[in-house]
Amino acid sequence: MISDNLPALQVVLPLIAAPLCLIIHRPKLVWLFALFICLISLGISIELLSAVINTGPISYEMGDWAPPWGIEYRVDKISGFVLLIVSMIGAVVMLYAGKSIEHEIAPHKQTLFYSAYLLCLTGLLGIVITGDAFNIFVFLEISSLSTYTLVSLGKDRRALTAAFQYLIMGTLGATFILIGIGLMYMMTGTLNILDLAQRIPEVLETRTIRAAFAFLTVGICLKLALFPLHLWLPNSYAYAPSSASAFLSATATKVAIYVLLRFVFTIFGVTFAFEIMPMGTVLMLMAIPAILIGSTVAIFQQNIKRMLAYSSVAQIGYMILGISFASVTGLTSGILHLFNHALMKGGLFLALGGIAYHMGAARIEHFKGLGQIMPWTMAAIVVGGLSLIGVPLTVGFISKWYLVLAALEQGYWPIAVVVLVGSLLAVIYMWKLVEAAYFNNVEPSEVVVKEAPLQLLIPTWLLIGASIYFGINTDLTIGVAQQAAEMLMGAGQ
């Protein structure tokens, strides 16, 4: 009974839990409750992914209404994989949030944080699991609205303006997606993704479908912060509470990339997107400046959270670059990097939260001599940084390796050079931290600085440890990513 309804429970559980948080009210209890819900969500997504790997895609009819009339929830290899990423990060960051939020947010707002966090989780999981185009929009707005709330809970008043800016750009993006879905509905009369994929080819050569494609691409690229539509991202990540930054950087943009893959590959198909429409060129032309400019701007940031945010812009560039090749290797590298970047950037933001826990912020001057005072936190930052650069034995190496392979496969060797230059720029901005932390003496200050509490260190090292583990044992991630890529490439032909 329960095992049949797992796809629905994946979304419904955090949705129901969110308002319950307000009833429980006591911050400590709410945290335990939210953590419990996140762990169950993680269990469900592990169960779903293993079921998909063993027995093939799962289709779930919401309320027993058969698709394409009713809303279908559909888990296949790629959505199962992304569900796992989101719920895993959700659970680890929730483990971290208990201690961190207690420190960062006023007591009467802590319950609201957990509530918004669970709603955001609901929205992200919903986007991934649903097989209905309009449903994607609804879940997108659920996750976005709760994200704006999460960002605005930051200590600094700039969190408010960042949240407002994100709200304006996010709403524009979501409305563009809504227009695109409407235009597709106009031509096909269906909203179910698989049904759309079957009916779109008949009407492919119309201006309406081309307009729909353009609206969807721009809308989704706004959501995934592809250069030059990334303007909302740096401030939002820089001023949000530490746990919110970690959660959002590791999940929100990844889910948007999943939506892009779904629309472009499953619905419109490779031939239409990359041969009739110049999708590959457009994505590539935006991804390359994203990598180079994002990394360069990161070097000059004094606020380290902001530096990592710009580095995220660059890393999103890598994922989009992989997708723009429209080859199995390219897509594999994109999907792999989706998972790998979630681990390393999540871990890095958690580590910064550990530094901000005592320092109150994480600016470059706070790093002086930290190598001695906070050895574990700094070690986490170094390992995460190595992974961002793409040093062997870390996850970052695996995805960059595939990306370079994909570029060479197509004969685009200048692009392989761009990837390497991006890595060198990452060396520069991570070195700044290492230099400050290990080659400087501790500056005397009034604040008592010591190692971050265990409750913050354990989740940080869970993610950082995972980024080493999956850098060495790559069977699971590469296997799933490759199969997902083959499925996507085959879908439109």
Add this chain to the structure above:
Amino acid sequence: MNTFLGLYNYWIVIVLMMTGFYIVIAQGNLIKKVVGLNIFQTSVIILYVSMGKVKDGAAPILTDGIEIYSNPLPHVLMLTAIVVGVATTALALALIVRIYEDYGSIEEDDIHKQDGSF
């Protein structure tokens, strides 16, 4: 000429959409930005409702002797979109109240001068 007049609701959609979009970009006042955003979203509602109309179709309420009904689904979708729009506006206004408390202004330029945000 006929297609021009026949598609007049789509022309309205385009004009409203661009008006809203322009206000969001050009206005420095945060409240006005939200107003622009609302106009932008409203234009999409008209777009959806227009596509639900079937030629010679009656309102989708079962009645004897009527064969053709308009498509009610886009209207239902737009109910959801309206709810989303209201929620977005409420959240935006709440943020503006907080911004006003902290910065003493709701003009983008003033806020930018204070600490470089926006």
